[in-house]
Amino acid sequence: MDMRKIKRKGQEEIVGFVVIVVIVAVVFLVILGLYVRQKAPTTQKESVDVGQFLDSAMEYTSDCRIRASQPYFSLGELIRECYARSECVDGEDSCGVLNRTLQEIIENNWRYGPDRPSKGYIFNSTYSSDFRTEEVLFITKGNCTIERIGAEYLTPARPSGSITSSLQICL
């Protein structure tokens, strides 16, 4: 057989092998891409620690009550009063007391900063019923990227709805 023919044959086979390798590499990249995409939403994880914190914080007794004869509201109750736009007995707005107390309590336990494990936090309370959705309180502090841990707390609210409060700690 002619030497040139043998060389050409060998080149063709090398090209064939390279094509197969390229196809396999593309398939591998597609699988890897899908895997990474599937991973992305799980960066916002439910956290038992944040959940326990939120449950306990909602039992914290605030400095607000509507009448002097009534007991002081817990933070969970105060969210409901904030939604109802109530005013505390000392004249302060219930949402103001809620905002201040929540910030203090969160920042005392989840200290945030660029050099700390927590980079910031987002607290959001939303009233929702079959008919409408309304934001009750929204606090965001620090630098939040996609990686977060969080939990939710549910408070029943009038009329026939509920207030979902969520706390997300940004990592």
Next chain:
Amino acid sequence: MDKGQTKIQEMAFVLIAIIIFFAMVALVYFSIRLSSLREDVTIQREQDAKETARKLADIPEFSWADCSNCIDMDKVIMLKERIGERGTYKNFWDLDYLAIERIYPNRTTGECTSSNYPDCTTLVLINNTNNYGSPVSAFVALCGFDAAYSGIKCELGKIYASARAIE
């Protein structure tokens, strides 16, 4: 060896190469998957330990009647005194370490006794060994009568527990 045999041999080599390549890809994939599974197991164990620590808040000796996961601080102070005076309950829960910390509002640090309460932060109920490792902690609400509020006041706290069973 004729041309046909060479071709078959080449094909066999290519097939073997492809199989080896896929095997390596699968190996990499499963090693990544396995490592994330191990991470998940560690997280799950930590969370279970936290839940177990938090369940301690609901035992009758600690629990506050009006809410779950709330601790009655007056009960706990009394219990601490009983443990200190009579040694009752010392080995009741099979724990190496059990303590409650008042986290918010901030206060001057110190061990709680009936004489300095509520101006204190830590309440150690059980400390059977100095080598209890790092205790598991869980957030709880600490409730009790507060004279300044002339009523019930709940604060934020943590319960710490350490035992081989909950690690």
